[in-house]
Amino acid sequence: MKNFPVARPFIDRKDIDGVVGVLKSGLLSFGPKYLQFEKQIAKYTGTRYACAVSNGTCGLHLAVKALNLHPGDEVITSPFSFISSSNCLLFEGVVPRFIDIQENTFNMDPKYLDKSVTKKTKAILAVHIFGQSADMTEIMAFARRHHLPVIEDSCESLGSRYMGKMTGSIGDVGVYAFYPNKQMTTGEGGIVVTKSKKIRDICVSLRNQGRNNRNDWLVHERVGYNYRMDEMSASLGITQLHKLNWMINEKRKIASWYSSELDGHRSIRVPRIGVNRTHSWFVYVIRVTNGSRDKIIKKLERENIFTKPYLPVIHLQPFMKQMFHYKKGAFPIAEKISSQTLALPFYIGLTREDVAYISRKLISVIKNYD
Numbered sequence: 001m002k003n004f005p006v007a008r009p010f011i012d013r014k015d016i017d018g019v020v021g022v023l024k025s026g027l028l029s030f031g032p033k034y035l036q037f038e039k040q041i042a043k044y045t046g047t048r049y050a051c052a053v054s055n056g057t058c059g060l061h062l063a064v065k066a067l068n069l070h071p072g073d074e075v076i077t078s079p080f081s082f083i084s085s086s087n088c089l090l091f092e093g094v095v096p097r098f099i100d101i102q103e104n105t106f107n108m109d110p111k112y113l114d115k116s117v118t119k120k121t122k123a124i125l126a127v128h129i130f131g132q133s134a135d136m137t138e139i140m141a142f143a144r145r146h147h148l149p150v151i152e153d154s155c156e157s158l159g160s161r162y163m164g165k166m167t168g169s170i171g172d173v174g175v176y177a178f179y180p181n182k183q184m185t186t187g188e189g190g191i192v193v194t195k196s197k198k199i200r201d202i203c204v205s206l207r208n209q210g211r212n213n214r215n216d217w218l219v220h221e222r223v224g225y226n227y228r229m230d231e232m233s234a235s236l237g238i239t240q241l242h243k244l245n246w247m248i249n250e251k252r253k254i255a256s257w258y259s260s261e262l263d264g265h266r267s268i269r270v271p272r273i274g275v276n277r278t279h280s281w282f283v284y285v286i287r288v289t290n291g292s293r294d295k296i297i298k299k300l301e302r303e304n305i306f307t308k309p310y311l312p313v314i315h316l317q318p319f320m321k322q323m324f325h326y327k328k329g330a331f332p333i334a335e336k337i338s339s340q341t342l343a344l345p346f347y348i349g350l351t352r353e354d355v356a357y358i359s360r361k362l363i364s365v366i367k368n369y370d
């Protein structure tokens with residue numbers, strides 16, 4: 001029986017040769033590769049500066065530090081996201097102020113912004129979930145009106161555009177991640193992008209033990225971290241970025257196969273793309289509307305088809321409930337969507353026949369619960 005994992009990175013000869021070349025060079029950290037990778041990401045995303053780091057979560061942490069957010073400050077964000085997009089605030093004692101999401105794109109709904117802004121609001125952290133942009137026109141207009149900086153958690157949206165601009169390049173600071181299930185991978189890895197030299201300089205110092213930018217190796221200007229990206233990862237970044245547009249197109253093709261197989265089934269909703277944006281297909285997530293999502297996961301597992309309940313809402317995670325006393329029903333749309341969403345096997349190499357096979361199995365299981 002064929003085995004269908006939920007995700008798998010695409011690694012080719014060039015990726016492997018590049019990493020081997022780094023290993024042979026002996027320069028495993030602070031070599032030429034991470035600088036080259038930073039330049040290429042800045043160019044690809046249409047931003048000025050990039051600062052490569054060891055994962056997306058620490059990139060978000062640096063963004064929060066660079067914006068000078070302090071304990072007790074509030075940041076408006078989405079509860080329908082991966083845990084890091086709130087943890088990066090909690091690291092600094094900053095309070096996430098969640099607002100509910102839209103049913104079509106699963107991103108934060110700007111219509112709730114007005115109600116959740118307080119005197120303590122110091123920034124907006126927009127998440128572009130699953131590979132498509134939040135409504136950045138409304139979010140940026142609101143932010144300007146209230147003089148708030150905007151962080152874009154673009155860890156799931158590299159390569160997607162909003163009104164022609166790359167997500168991550170629209171706000172004050174954006175962060176991409178390169179974990180093996182993302183659009184491209186460096187193993188572990190992430191990168192911060194910004195148009196601001198000031199933000200970039202702080203990030204560069206903080207990722208490198210708080211050193212100054214004048215190469216005084218043993219002078220530390222601030223409390224910093226070791227959030228550096230190593231040269232093997234950066235090499236992978238360069239060779240992966242080279243084929244990123246091709247990889248996104250391959251996934252777009254697979255997504256369209258799934259949608260043509262599944263659209264119109266009474267208990268399935270296929271992904272929808274909002275206006276004025278492109279999707280860069282981090283994951284392919286359907287909604288199962290007849291209440292059978294969790295049973296389907298178990299049944300498909302027996303067929304070696306691996307799927308995920310993607311994603312649980314952040315505010316109902318055990319530690320969040322404890323810290324902030326959130327109850328069920330706090331963000332009803334996010335909770336409903338989260339109880340229905342299912343990520344299907346989605347990676348380069350899936351064939352038209354694989355997608356038809358998985359879809360057939362899925363439909364035959366769902367039918368039992370209609």
Ligand SMILES: *Cc1c(COP(=O)(O)O)cnc(C)c1O
Pocket residue numbers: 055056057058081082084085127153155156177178179189190
């Ligand atoms: C993947 C991801 C991150 C960061 O992930 P790392 O595993 O730390 O690289 C942050 N936010 C979102 C929404 C993500 O999906």
